[in-house]
Amino acid sequence: MQEHLVFSITLIGVVGIGAQWLGWRFNLPAIVLMAIAGLFLGPILGIMRPEETFGDFYQPIIAVAVAVILFEGGLQLRLDELRGLGKGVRRLVFPGVPIAWLLGAGAAHVIGGLGWSASVLFGGIMVVTGPTVIIPLLRQAKLSSRPAALLKWEGIVNDPIGALAAVIAYEFFFAPNTGEHDLTTAQLAASLLIGSVxxxxxxxxxxxxxxxxxxxxxxxxxxKPPVLLAAVLLCFELANLLQEEGGLISVTAMGVTMANAKMPSINQLRHFKENIAVLFVSGVFVLLTANLTPETLMLLDWRAGAFVLAMLFVVRPLTVWIATIGTGLPWQERALVGWIAPRGIVAVAVSGLFAAGMEQRGDADGEMLVPLAFAMVFATVLLHGFTIAPLAKLLGLASTRPPGVLIVGSSPWSVKLAEKLKELDLPVLISDASYRALRPARQAGIDTFYGEILSEVTEHHIEFVRYGYLLALGGNEAHNALVCTDLAPEMDRATTYQLSMQGTEDSRKGISYSLQGKTFISEKTSLDTLLQKHYSGWTFQFTRLSEAYPPDRYRAALPTEAMIVLVVRRDQLLFQSAEQRLELTVGDRVLAYVPPGTGTKPKEEPSQENRSPEIEALEERKRAALEKVGG
Incomplete structure (x- = not known):
């Protein structure tokens, strides 16, 4: 028995994390891959049956996982950021949440066939729109700032609100069935209110x-991380003693409170909780899916399909259109927000938690909650995942340009580099905390951001989804490293670069490699070095490589001291770094930083088929003259 339990835990962990990795590797929705993996382990192949394997521990495992996931969601909610988003998010929360709850409950009862009690409970759960699913979709679609902010913050705020709505419905309809109390409706409502408070x-x-x-x-x-995790579990259990499932309210409130408490180490704690949440998300999702049986899946008949369609094409659009009346949002943004509402792990986990309690109380509707939740997850993640980008482009709410470059640190050298990058028709933004340092960039017509890039309010002013590359080019290596460390989760560490002042990580004065981005150009290239070359007359130069002018001829013509900065290859930027030297190929467009002086500037020779008749005639005269001299 013990060996079987260890095997099940190992299998769940490997399959869950493996699905997460495959989702990242092939740009697929990980939540769908985890659900498919769980279906194969459980109802399809019958390898495991979690409820039988874990026994009495099955429901507590789900409860603890949901608590950590909701706490992590609350830890993302900074109230000062919400104030800058106008009426949009506030209206999506109120009256948006009550409208969605009412319409969802009605659809679950009339179309889905659930009883009123289960319908009200499930309608509350379906308010949740899943930030863990929405944020990757926003990054993929490259939405403009306002609709992206609306969808992101609606998901973050509605996560705990949807769980709270489900707790209230569960307590109101199902807790009295224990037979321990005989309360009137007014007494029960008052008890719920006091307990929730x-x-x-x-x-x-x-x-x-x-x-x-x-x-x-x-x-x-x-x-700090283990103390915080222990505190979350303690808070959850104490609240459950006050009111059944009241721990979901407490841990969410705890997360929101800590997110707004101005703690100096909040970012490190947030990353730790994200890692823990990923583990729980992976495990619980596989656990719940594997626990389904073929008999339960057979309950998903035409009524379940009709319910999903009603939620997609009636409930969500109607909710958004009613809630955003008078907000001044254009119809394009209202249409996009009205379509995009993917459900995620919280919806499934909370459904599984309450379904187990309902089944213990003998409610037949309990076995339908998890299959319906999975049906909503599959439908919304797949449909919204594949349609958000084309719909956003059709409505004019997404950038059609390739990913741009965010440069942190304004200097004469970085401004010249930005001018060359603009020639590629890429979005380029230079950020600096010095208004004076940004003056050359403004004069050159380059977009600028005046302020500290590490500030919490930065994301309200910078559309990070427009930029796929980060260059930290300031004169302070420590600040460059901090910028790369902080923005790497947002920008992707593989496309994050910084200047190095001290050389390799073996230097006693150097910063640990694990805290830095990739070393831009080379280990010994500092801002001081680049500025000296700039004032000595060095310039940037683009060169197109071709069959007539291959990479070996280009490198032979390039001065020894010149620096290759980047390569444009099939609309992709490849920056030179100390960790990975660029291999040039035919068709590349190379940007090099070259010294002044004639004869040092490599030039692209025209190919034979592109030579004009005049050039051909000139070459013919040269050959004739050489032959005559030789004769």
């Missing part, structure tokens, strides 16, 4: 207490 206050108190302990230095840095 107490759970909310407990979560806030835990958040403030942990934030204070961390600020005061009462907990060492290396113990």
């Amino acid at each position: 107490l759970c909310l206050l407990e979560g806030i108190a835990f958040g403030l207490g942990i934030a204070r302990a961390f600020r005061k230095g009462w907990v060492p840095e290396y113990l």
Whole structure:
């Protein structure tokens, strides 16, 4: 039995994380891959049956995972960022959430065939739109800032609200069935209200207490992540003692409180919780899918399909159009937001948590919640994932240009580089905390951002989805490394570069390689070095390689001290770095930084088929003259 349990845990972990990796590797929705993997392990191949394997631990495992996932979601919610988004997000929360809850409950009862109690519960769960699914879709579609912000923050805010709605519905309809209490509706409502408020206050108190302990230095840095995880679990269990499933309210409130407590180490804690949440998301998703049976899947008849269609084409669009009346949003943005609403792990996990409780109380509708939730996840992730980019382009809400370059650090050298990048018709933005340093960039007509790139409000002013490459070109190597470390999760570490001042990581003065981006150009290329060359008259030069002017001839003509900066290859930018030297191929367009002086500038020779008659005649006269002299 013990060996079988260990095998099941190992299999769930390997399959879940493997699905996450495949989703990243092939740009596929990981949530769908995890669900497919779980279906193969459970109802299709019958390799495992989690509810039988884990027994009494099955429901607690799901409950703890949901608690950590909701806490991590709350930890992303910074209230100061919401204030800058206008009425859009506020209206999507209220009256958007009540409208979506009411319409979703009606669709679940009338079309899906659930009883009213289960319909109200499931309608609350379906309010959740899943930030873990939406954010990768936004990055893929390259949406403009306002619709992207609306979808992102609606998902983050509605995550805990949807869970709260489900808790309230569950407590109201199913908790009284235990037979321990005989309460009137008014008494039950008052009990729920008081219990919810107490759970909310407990979560806030835990958040403030942990934030204070961390600020005061009462907990060492290396113990902060495990202390935080233990505090989350303690908060969750204490709230559950106050009110059944009230822990979901408490951990969400705790996360939101800590996110807004101005903690200096919040980013490191947020990354740790993201990692823990990924593990739980992977495990729980496979666990819930594998627990389905062929008999349960057979319950997904035409009514389930009709319910999914109603949620997609009636409930969501109608909710958004009603909620955004008077907000001033153009119809294109309302149409896009009205279509995009993918459900994610929270919807499935909360459904699984309450379904288990409903089945224990003998409610037949409980076995339908998880299959319906999975049906919604599959339909929304697939349909919205494949349609968001073309729909956004059709509505004029997405950039059709290739990914641009974000340059952090304004200097005469970086401005000249930005001018060359603009020749490629790419979005280029130079950011600097010095308004004076940005003056040459403004004069050159380059987009600029004045402010600290690491500020929490930066993402309100910079559309990060427009940029696929980061160049940290400031004179402070520590700041460059901090920028790369902070923005790598947003920009992708593979396309994050920085200047190095001290050389290799073996230098006692150098910064650890693990904290840096890729070393731009070479180990010994600092900003001071580049500025000296700039004031000595060095210039940037593009050269197109061809069959007539292959890479070997180009390198032979290139001065020894010249630097290859980047290569444009099939609309892709490949920057030179110390970690990976560029291999040039025919068809590349090479940008080099070359010294002044005649004869040092490599030139592309015209191919034979492109030579004009005048050039051919001149070459013929040269050959004739040489032959005459030789004779």
